Amino acid sequence: DIQMTQSPSSLSASVGDRVTLTCRASQAISSFLNWYQQMPGKAPKLLIHSASILESGVPSRFSATGSGTDFSLTISSLQPEDFATYYCQQSYSAPHTFGQGTKLDIK
């Protein structure tokens, strides 16, 4: 199985901050990397697919980059509704695996 490792596990930040979350795959996965946002008690929501493509309806303050084994998600100016847990996920090969998540909370 391909292991996905996210860092940091948790992050405290303030509204308006710029934050970057990272995700590393245990082997090269090309650009088959997706990012999801999960609010407490809710299902994950797709933000970014194919490493850098913003899903329709997702605010442009979200951006992502990467290829191979190293990926990152950046939120340019944090809004109150962005405080959530973020997961990366690889679809290069089955079993599809997720990172352990980065919990973003308010400082």
Add this chain to the structure above:
Amino acid sequence: QVQLQESGPGLVKPSQTLSLTCAVSGGSIISGSSSSYYWSWIRQPAGKGLEWIGHIYKSGDTNYNPSLKSRVTISLDTSRKQFSLRLTSVTAADTAVYYCARHRVSLGGLVTPPARCFDYWGQGTLVTVSS
């Protein structure tokens, strides 16, 4: 707008079989104009991360997580636009919120990269394994 809705018992006894159904509305369960869909189950124990259980394609082909493969069956009923999960011999370790989701696979084009992502999710249903 595609919607998925899980249903099934919220409490299952140890050693018994967990059965859930996911109803799909607002879109095709077969395929889209430029994408193929794989109908998936994913679970999340309380306070933990996400685990892909497996998926089924319109042809009936399935793919399961090796960690659960011996206990899992996913089936598809296209006429009723729903797919189902069966997990046998459950233990407390199977207690989790179970999500159904659509895995979209598109080949991409000249300017669009290929995509493989879980683009629609159900709200999730908590299944507790306890006597």
